[in-house]
Amino acid sequence: MTQDELKAEVGRAALQYVVAGEIVGVGTGSTVNKFIDALASIKDQIPGAVSSSVASTERLRALGIPVLDANEVERLAVYIDGADEIDHQGFMVKGGGAALTREKIVAALADRFICIADASKQVQTLGAFPLPVEVIPMAAAQIARRFAAKGGHATVRLKDGQPLVTDNGQHILDVTGLAIADPAAFESEVNQWPGVITVGVFAHQKAAVCLLGTEQGVETLEF
Numbered sequence: 001m002t003q004d005e006l007k008a009e010v011g012r013a014a015l016q017y018v019v020a021g022e023i024v025g026v027g028t029g030s031t032v033n034k035f036i037d038a039l040a041s042i043k044d045q046i047p048g049a050v051s052s053s054v055a056s057t058e059r060l061r062a063l064g065i066p067v068l069d070a071n072e073v074e075r076l077a078v079y080i081d082g083a084d085e086i087d088h089q090g091f092m093v094k095g096g097g098a099a100l101t102r103e104k105i106v107a108a109l110a111d112r113f114i115c116i117a118d119a120s121k122q123v124q125t126l127g128a129f130p131l132p133v134e135v136i137p138m139a140a141a142q143i144a145r146r147f148a149a150k151g152g153h154a155t156v157r158l159k160d161g162q163p164l165v166t167d168n169g170q171h172i173l174d175v176t177g178l179a180i181a182d183p184a185a186f187e188s189e190v191n192q193w194p195g196v197i198t199v200g201v202f203a204h205q206k207a208a209v210c211l212l213g214t215e216q217g218v219e220t221l222e223f
């Protein structure tokens, strides 16, 4: 099976976690796009979605699924999103699609984070995937030096030769060379650094369930 087919399978499997009559939180990325496509088939059962990016909002609306502002919603039953890495405790690295800040905000509204991913995303220790960190541009160099002191190497993510600008008007640092042994402590520490908007470690908003696409079918991991 191709990676695309595995993503489509977990996208469809995630429908079982959507609660009829409840607004659903929607992440960002190629796996979530498959979920959004599947969600369209049951759109009459839900009032709408809260979205984590401009890209997901556009896709949801194009398929006739109403998108609500996060400020209009106090609580979501579930938030469904992909990951760049997920470990055996449900801790994740996210932000490969540069949407990590809004993803964390929407995830924080939800009772449960349902991660959808193909099996290549499962890791023993977080850190092999370059860690995305959304930063205020004027702080980028000092934050890069702080990562260097931890053995990491941070580079500003580029798009068409220029720093990528996020949906929030900020920049992304991608940090290689880290082995994140204690994700919760790491997330808390980096969050304190001036100029950091969001670090792409999701330990405080970890997955409750991961639907993992494997050659043998969709595996359900509960944390």
Ligand SMILES: O=C(CO)[C@H](O)[C@H](O)COP(=O)(O)O
Pocket (backbone or CB within 6 Å): 027, 028, 029, 030, 031, 032, 081, 082, 083, 084, 093, 094, 095, 096, 097, 098, 099, 100, 103
């Ligand atoms: O965090 C994300 C976007 O910011 C995505 O969830 C993550 O990058 C996985 O994406 P994909 O499903 O395309 O592999």
